[in-house]
Amino acid sequence: MSGQPDTHHEESFWRKYIFSIDHKVIGLQYGITALIFLFFGFCLMMMMRWQLAYPEQPMPWFGWLFGETGVMLPEMYNSLGAMHGTVMIFLGVVPLAVGAFGNYFVPLQIGAPDMAFPKVNMTSYWCYFAGGIVMMVGFFVPGGAANSGWTSYPPLADIATTGQTVWLFGMVLLITSSLLGSINTITTIVQLRAKGLTWMRLPFFVWSQFVTAFLLLLAFPPLEAAGVLQLMDRLLDTSFFLPSGLIVSGEVLNVSGGGSPLLWQHMFWFLAHPEVYVLILPAMGIVAEVLSNNTRKPLWGYKSIVYASSFLGFMSFIVWAHHMFMTGMGSTISAFFQTTTMIISVPSVVILTAMFISLWGASIRYNSAMLFALGFLPMFGIGGLTGLPLGIAASDIHLHDTYYVIGHFHYVVAPGTIFALFAGVYYWFPKMTGKTLNETLGKIHFWLSMIFINGIFMPMFVQGLAGVSRRLWDGGASYAHATDTLWLNEVMSASAWLLGLAQIPFIYNLIKSMKSGEKAESNHWDATTLEWTDAPSPPLPHRNFEVIPEVYRGPYEYSVPGADKDFTPQSEA
Amino acid sequence: MEIPYNVEERQDTGMFNAKLGIWLFLASEVMLFGGLFSAYVFLRMGDVTGTFISGASELNIPLATFNTLVLISSSVTMIMSWVSLKLGEQKKFKTYLGTTLLLAGVFLVVKYFEYTAKFHHGIFPETSTFFAIYFTLTGLHMLHIIGGMVVIFYFLVPGSKMMNTESERFTNRIEIVGLYWHFVDLVWIFLFPVLYLL
Numbered sequence: 001m002s003g004q005p006d007t008h009h010e011e012s013f014w015r016k017y018i019f020s021i022d023h024k025v026i027g028l029q030y031g032i033t034a035l036i037f038l039f040f041g042f043c044l045m046m047m048m049r050w051q052l053a054y055p056e057q058p059m060p061w062f063g064w065l066f067g068e069t070g071v072m073l074p075e076m077y078n079s080l081g082a083m084h085g086t087v088m089i090f091l092g093v094v095p096l097a098v099g100a101f102g103n104y105f106v107p108l109q110i111g112a113p114d115m116a117f118p119k120v121n122m123t124s125y126w127c128y129f130a131g132g133i134v135m136m137v138g139f140f141v142p143g144g145a146a147n148s149g150w151t152s153y154p155p156l157a158d159i160a161t162t163g164q165t166v167w168l169f170g171m172v173l174l175i176t177s178s179l180l181g182s183i184n185t186i187t188t189i190v191q192l193r194a195k196g197l198t199w200m201r202l203p204f205f206v207w208s209q210f211v212t213a214f215l216l217l218l219a220f221p222p223l224e225a226a227g228v229l230q231l232m233d234r235l236l237d238t239s240f241f242l243p244s245g246l247i248v249s250g251e252v253l254n255v256s257g258g259g260s261p262l263l264w265q266h267m268f269w270f271l272a273h274p275e276v277y278v279l280i281l282p283a284m285g286i287v288a289e290v291l292s293n294n295t296r297k298p299l300w301g302y303k304s305i306v307y308a309s310s311f312l313g314f315m316s317f318i319v320w321a322h323h324m325f326m327t328g329m330g331s332t333i334s335a336f337f338q339t340t341t342m343i344i345s346v347p348s349v350v351i352l353t354a355m356f357i358s359l360w361g362a363s364i365r366y367n368s369a370m371l372f373a374l375g376f377l378p379m380f381g382i383g384g385l386t387g388l389p390l391g392i393a394a395s396d397i398h399l400h401d402t403y404y405v406i407g408h409f410h411y412v413v414a415p416g417t418i419f420a421l422f423a424g425v426y427y428w429f430p431k432m433t434g435k436t437l438n439e440t441l442g443k444i445h446f447w448l449s450m451i452f453i454n455g456i457f458m459p460m461f462v463q464g465l466a467g468v469s470r471r472l473w474d475g476g477a478s479y480a481h482a483t484d485t486l487w488l489n490e491v492m493s494a495s496a497w498l499l500g501l502a503q504i505p506f507i508y509n510l511i512k513s514m515k516s517g518e519k520a521e522s523n524h525w526d527a528t529t530l531e532w533t534d535a536p537s538p539p540l541p542h543r544n545f546e547v548i549p550e551v552y553r554g555p556y557e558y559s560v561p562g563a564d565k566d567f568t569p570q571s572e573a
Numbered sequence: 574m575e576i577p578y579n580v581e582e583r584q585d586t587g588m589f590n591a592k593l594g595i596w597l598f599l600a601s602e603v604m605l606f607g608g609l610f611s612a613y614v615f616l617r618m619g620d621v622t623g624t625f626i627s628g629a630s631e632l633n634i635p636l637a638t639f640n641t642l643v644l645i646s647s648s649v650t651m652i653m654s655w656v657s658l659k660l661g662e663q664k665k666f667k668t669y670l671g672t673t674l675l676l677a678g679v680f681l682v683v684k685y686f687e688y689t690a691k692f693h694h695g696i697f698p699e700t701s702t703f704f705a706i707y708f709t710l711t712g713l714h715m716l717h718i719i720g721g722m723v724v725i726f727y728f729l730v731p732g733s734k735m736m737n738t739e740s741e742r743f744t745n746r747i748e749i750v751g752l753y754w755h756f757v758d759l760v761w762i763f764l765f766p767v768l769y770l771l
Contacts, residue, residue, distance in 0.1 A: 114576055116590045183597045191578050191590050221601045222608030228709060229612060236698045238705035240612070258624060258702040263615050267608055 019126075021118035022542050026125050027104030028432065034096035037132060038418075039503075041087035044080045046496055051077055052475030053493035077473040078147035079163065083138070085150025086167070089275065090174050091132050093417055097282035098178070098216070099128065101424050102185055102209045104432065108531035109203050111194025111551065111571075113543045116187040124180035131173030138166040151272070154241035154264050158233045159248055165234055168227050175224045182213035189213075194530070196551035200306070201570065203529050203555040204299065207306050208285025211313040212278050219274035219317065226267035233259075240264075262327055269320035277316045279413055280380070281309060283420030284351055287373045290423050291355055293527050294370040295362035296566050298556040301354035308347035308354075315344040325393045326400045334393040341391035348384055352377065368442025372423035375450055376416060383411030386461065401471065404464025407457045415453045422446075422506070429510075430524040434537040435517030441509040448502035455495025459488040526567050528557055533569035580742045595749045599756050602717075606760055609710055613767065616702050628703030629769060631696065633687055637769045640683050641761065647676035648758045651751045658744045663736060670729050670747075673754070677722050684715060707768055714764060717757045724750055 020026060050059050051072045063070020072080075107115055115121045138145035143161025146152065157164050189210050193202070202210075229240040237255060241264045244257030292299040299305065321329065321337040355377060364370065386408040389395040399405065422445075429437050464470075468482045475489045476482030523532045531539070534549040549571040557568040577583070578590050586593070617625045654669035691697075691704075698708040728747060735743040 112576075116576060117594060118576070120594075179598075179601055183594050183601075186597055187590050187593045190586055190593055191583055191588070192576070217597060217601050218604050221605035222611075225605055225608035225612065228713065229609075232698060232705060232709055236705075238698045238709075239702060240616070240705060256624075256699060256701050256705075258616070258620060258622065259705075260615065260619055263612055266615070267612065270608070 019122060021114075021122050023103050023107050023115045023118065023121060024432075024539060024541070024544075026121050027100050027102075029125050030095050030099030030103060030128070031101075033129060033132065034092055034100055037087055038092035038096065041084050041092050042500065042503075044084040044087065046500055047072070048077060048080050048084065049493035049496045051473065053489045055474035055477050072473075074473045075144065075147060078149075079139075079144045082146045082149050082152075082167075083135070086135060086146070088413075089150065089279070090171070091128075091135065093279055093413065093421070094178070094275075095128055096421050097279070097286075097417065098185075098209065098212060099125065099181060101205075101282060101286065101421075101428070102212070103181075105428065105531055106185060106188060106206055106209050107192065108431075108535055108539060108544055109206050109529050110189060110192060110197055111530045111534070111545065111549045112188060112192035113545070113548065115184050116191055117184050120180050120184050124177045124184065127173050127177035127180065131170045131177060134166060134170035134173060138163045138170070141166055151268060152230070152264075153268075154230065154233070154261050155243075155246055155248075157230060157264075158241055159253075165231070168231050168234070171227050172224065175220045175227070178216045178220055182216040185209055185213040186217065194549055194551050197570075200303065201551055201554050203285075204288040204302065204305055204309075205282075205285035208281040208288075208309060211309050212281045215274040215278050215281075215313055215316060219271045219278075222267050223271035226264055226271075229267075230264065262324075262329065265324050265327060266321070269323045270317075273320040273323065274313075274316040276409075276412070277312060279417050280348075281312070283376065283380075283417040284309070284355075286420045286424040286427070287355065287376050289529070290369045290373040290427050291358050292556040292558060293427070293525050294365040294367065294373070295358055296365070296558045297358060297362050298554075298558055299354070300358040300360070301350075302554070302556065305351050305354050308350040312344065312347040312351075315340060315347070319344050319391075322391050322393075322396075325396045331393070338391060338393050342388075345384065345388060345391070352381060352384070367426070368437065368439055368446060369423045369426035371443065371446040372419045372426065375446065376419045376423065379411055379415035379419060379453075383408060383413075383416050386411065398467075399464060401469055402464035403460040403468050403470055406470050407460030407464060410457045410460070414457065415450070419449075422449075425510075427525070428531075429513070430520030431531060431535075431537050431539070433514055433517070434520055435513050436520045436524065437513045437517065438509050441505040445502065445506045445509070448505075449499060452495045452499035452502055456492050456499065459485075459492050463488055526565075528567050528569050529555055530570055534571050580739075580745065589745060591745060591749050592752075595752050599752065602756060602760075606710075606713075606763075609706070609713070610763070610767065613706050613710070616706060620702065624701040625703045628701055628707065629771065631691075631694075632707070632769050633690070634769050636683055636687055637765055640680050641765050643676050643680050643683070644758045644761050647673045647680070648755050650676065651754045655744070655747050655751050658736075658740075658747055666736075666747075667729065667733075670725060674722060674725050674729060677718055677725070680718060681715065684711070710764055710768065714757070714760055717760070721750070721754050721757055725754075 017025065020029075047059065047062065056071055058070030059066065059072065066072050066076055103115065103121065107113070135145075141162045143163055145163045146160070146167035148157035148160045148164060152164065152167065189202075189206060232238045233240050233242065239255045239257050239259040241261050242253065242255050242257060242259045243261065246253045246255075246257065288299055288305065319337060319340045321333060322341045325334050386404070390399055390405060390408060426437060426442055429435070463476070463482070463485045466481060466485045468476045468479065468485060472479055476486055520537050522535070522537045524537065525532065527533070530549055530551070535544050540546070551570045552573050553568065553570055555570060557570075559566045560568050576590070580589060582589050650669045650672040654666050654673065657663075657665035657669055696704055698705045728750060735746075
């Protein structure tokens with residue numbers, strides 16, 4: 001490419017670290033920004049948990065954020081709730097899973113010098129960054145940040161304060177970012193695979209990123225369309241989502257009417273259900289890499305996992321209305337979406353089962369990355385299985401919008417996806433920095449996180465089954481049915497704050513090891529895939545490999561009988 | 574290091590990178606407009622007061638028919654410009670690409686008159702859900718036209734130097750712009766009957 005900087009001449013500081021077009025620098029930019037947002041989203045949640053455990057009591061240390069009394073008002077609670085969801089999903093987990101790990105390791109694992117479109121890659125990061133800034137600006141406009149939930153259901157969102165408009169503009173930027181990113185990922189995987197790297201020789205991580213990119217590419221535009229319609233409603237007084245005769249504060253709203261709040265829900269969930277698989281698929285990809293590497297065995301059922309994940313991606317487009325059983329859309333439609341929802345659980349179970357069977361008879365290396373990957377398996381299992389009663393229309397009537405739902409999807413995303421992302425950090429840190437992380441600190445991080453994260457989410461199932469609604473800003477204090485399970489609020493909140501403290505060893509470990517960690521070898525874990533076997537740690541700027549490798553075998557050839565060592569690199573002829 | 578398959582095709586996929594890229598982009602565009610067309614269907618199904626029928630009758634069908642012809646012609650000149658480039662006839666290429674730009678301009682001018690006529694009659698997006706979706710769909714389509722015009726202008730004037738320095742790559746780029754342009758044209762082919770005729 002003619003505009004491509006040549007590796008021999010020195011690049012300026014700005015070109016090298018800020019407006020870089022090297023996929024590795026962009027991956028790190030994504031990673032660092034996303035980790036900061038994850039921590040920020042976590043802080044929002046820790047504040048909410050104070051309000052839930054000790055409703056209407058002044059918050060210690062941070063009370064000044066809520067004015068003189070130090071008490072969080074319901075409006076503020078709603079803002080924190082909406083922004084916690086938005087920040088965690090769109091600014092934290094997806095950018096870390098797709099933007100950081102995908103960007104950094106897809107080209108390396110397929111033996112490519114960079115992503116297919118380096119400048120598009122840079123634009124994608126800066127759209128994400130701008131989207132994040134716009135979202136943060138929301139906190140400072142009159143009325144505070146968006147407060148209609150991360151789902152932004154109208155009519156509430158249509159008549160909400162200015163923060164909602166800011167949220168919509170932020171979303172448009174974030175959608176643009178992931179659109180550019182997904183085009184880049186798919187093109188890279190299709191076009192830039194090294195010689196001999198056929199589809200069934202791709203590491204499963206690459207497959208997971210491939211399916212994820214398709215979900216982002218095709219599911220996000222309808223949300224963008226919905227966002228445009230909601231902006232029209234808010235700025236040009238149209239009534240896409242406002243039915244005729246809507247009464248707000250005792251007066252009939254002066255709009256043409258004729259719209260439908262259900263329309264938003266359909267368009268929103270058409271994105272937001274595939275989004276769930278955007279959250280989980282890259283996590284499964286990372287876990288697959290870590291598992292096979294540390295069991296020193298091939299991944300069991302590689303092809304089944306590949307086919308299952310592709311089927312999962314396809315099915316995720318036709319299950320969205322299981323979020324809407326309670327809207328009165330009719331039992332025929334409910335029956336359809338209930339059926340598809342039961343069907344989509346099959347490939348998830350196939351993948352998880354294959355991963356469990358991979359452990360059979362292995363001599364497992366229990367390092368920090370492996371601990372997190374092993375933690376992922378039962379945690380995602382709990383998250384997935386508790387989803388079944390929500391996918392059945394009849395049982396959903398009782399569970400809908402209770403803490404049970406919160407428990408369910410947090411098990412999928414927090415001890416599920418985020419644990420897998422931690423596994424990815426521990427597994428790939430030596431490759432990205434050339435330094436090793438401290439294993440003891442990593443194990444402390446794992447065990448404390450494991451205990452406290454269950455302390456937060458397990459009681460939610462109990463509260464939810466008791467019928468406690470997820471929308472109560474006082475944690476159920478004013479709700480008669482909640483009385484018996486109210487004491488759990490303090491357990492959950494204490495666990496949440498302790499989980500916050502449990503991240504200190506992780507943050508310390510990252511910074512300390514980056515500065516003065518032991519030097520890592522280029523194939524630190526004795527792995528088989530190209531990023532370990534053929535690239536130095538860290539890989540060369542702008543071209544990754546000294547010589548572009550050729551591939552002769554599948555991704556997980558560990559402990560091959562008769563081989564001279566217990567791993568056979570993909571690039572070994 | 575050069576990124577492979579930027580200009581030449583990869584043998585097993587039969588594509589250069591940007592061609593796959595643009596098709597993926599267009600797939601996402603299909604989902605964008607698909608979402609909006611679905612919204613149209615959804616709103617029309619719930620339209621008990623008949624605003625969709627009465628609204629459509631206030632639109633100017635002759636002007637829209639003219640605009641349809643203009644856009645189709647622009648697609649023809651677009652492909653002619655690419656063919657000329659393939660044949661190495663650079664002068665013809667410039668004429669055809671310039672005509673495409675001109676026709677796009679004509680489309681916008683006609684659309685401008687259509688819009689202002691509506692405003693003079695007191696018709697705005699807030700008038701009814703029909704006009705809300707009409708202005709949203711045509712407005713978004715116009716943004717796509719304007720985006721395409723910016724790119725076409727770039728290749729016509731400031732970016733045309735590449736024609737001589739890297740001619741194969743330049744031809745690829747024009748092909749990609751053409752694919753985008755045909756898509757924008759195609760969206761209008763759907764918009765015209767859905768909004769004006771149904």
